[in-house]
Amino acid sequence: MSLRVIVEADGGSRGNPGPAGYGAVVIEAATGQVLAERFDSVGVATNNVAEYSGLIAGLEAAGELGATQVDVRMDSKLVVEQMSGRWQIKNPGLRPLAATAAQLIDGFDSVSFTWIPRERNKAADALANKAMDGGRSVSPQPVADVAAPDSSAKALAREIAANAAGPARVAVAPPKSWVPPSLTAATRMILVRHGETEMTAEKRYSGRGDVPLSAAGLDQAAAAARRVAALAPDLAAVVTSPLARCTATAAEIARAAGGVPVLTEAGLIECDFGDWEGHTFAEVRERWPAEMQRWLDSTAVAPPGGESFKTVAKRIRGARAAVLAAHEGTTIAVVSHVTPIKMLLQDALAASDAFLHRLYLEPAGISIVDTWPDGNVAVRTVNDTAHLG
Incomplete structure (x- = not known):
């Protein structure tokens, strides 16, 4: 069955960067019927990041609805030209998003991109503003499987993915000869999980609850701070989740590094575990056995009252x-929680979703990821705990 859809997408930021959100509308081309709407916040980000997020959300919705042909219409000249292959993607922060979009394009028979003036993109723009006001949409259920032969659109998608590099699950052809990249040109993220809390010690789901570090957690944070200072005498800043267990850990790192600035990034907050908050795995499996199994089987499924890993990944x-x-x-240094750090490592390693349930991250564990301006990524350390004794 062939289904052609129009995806209208937009994104915006109040401050650029500032509180940002995206919107996307999927329309059946033959009838004009709206098949799906997507909108959500992306935390503090730029207009371009929000616009790419809207494109990704629209393509995902089109794929879940079984579309085979997609006409993308956006008022972002930058996104349209970059995804059409006419403009280079010079901003390293946009390359992973462009490559994620390119991977999604690979699932359709054909995809076209058309620039439209803002006044013709009112529906997506309204949804983006709704997202910036705190709204969130519910993903539609897929109605058909997408299966498509090779095409020129797929070839373009692979080319864009190769140029963008670095996202999760995008296959990039290896170079003919390998030359170590210049370390001085890389952006190095030292990923630090916060120190232990009482809920951590009891192995309870701890998401949006703002629990403080325990005495042991404060010691762990101080030890991690000393290790970060030794690893990075030139540390420029500490970026942290807004929750107290992370800000306390970040403060220790900033102090050990000589008083570097601490910046809060709302997008680094932990997954919302909803009704499971404060419960152990065993308690959840006993009280919500069916819901837990669905959650373990699919990153698109959220705990009751919470958010899915798929939603967290976008953020x-x-x-x-x-x-x-x-x-x-x-x-x-980037101070965050188990789920966000796992997802950063998953993307860096181009790992499958199974990775999320197989990687264990200790409190105050350290991982290191380097990203170069051309999009190349190197994971240098995962869950290092030597500093904890």
Whole structure:
């Protein structure tokens, strides 16, 4: 069955960077019927990050609806020209988003991009503003599987992905000869999980609850801070989730580094575990067995009253893009939680979703990811805990 759709997408930021959100509308080309709407916040980000996020959301919705042909219409000249292959993607923060969009394009028979003036993109613009006001949409259920032969659109998608580099699950052809990239040109993110809390010690789901570090957690944070200072004498800044267990850990790192600035990034906040907050895995499996199994089986499924890993991934990619754009060529510490750090590592390693349930991250563990201006990525350390004794 062939289904042609129009995807109208937009994004905006109040401050550029500032509180940002995206909107996307999927319309059946033959009838003009609206098949799906998507809108959500991407935390603090730029207009371009929000616009790319809107494109990704629209393509995902089109794929879930079984579309085979997609006409993308946006009022962002930059996104249209870059995704059409006519403009280079010079901003390293946008390359992972462009490559994620390119991967999605690979699932359709054909995809076209058309620039339209803002007044013709009112529906998507309204949804983006709704997202910036705090609204969120519910993803539609897929109605058909997408299966398509090779095409010129797919070839273009692979080319864009190769040029963008670095996103999750995008296959990039290896170079004919390998030359170590210049370390001085990389943006180094030293990823630090916050120190232990009482809920961490009891192995309870701890998402949006603002629990403080325990005494042991404060010691762990201080030890991690000393290790970061030794690893990065030139540390430029500490970027942190807004929750107290992270800001306390970030303060220790900033102090050990000689008083570097601490910047809050809302997009780095932990997954919202909803009704599971404060419960152990065993308690959740006993009280919500069916819901837990669905959650384990699919990143698109959310805990009751919470958010899915798929939703978190979009937020984390937006936060990553904003952080890379703001700190290009420097070394920064990024203090966050289990889920966001796993997703940053998943994208860096081009790992499958199974990675999320197989990687264990200790409190105050350190991971290191380098990203170069051309989009190349190197994971140098994962869950290092030598500093904890």
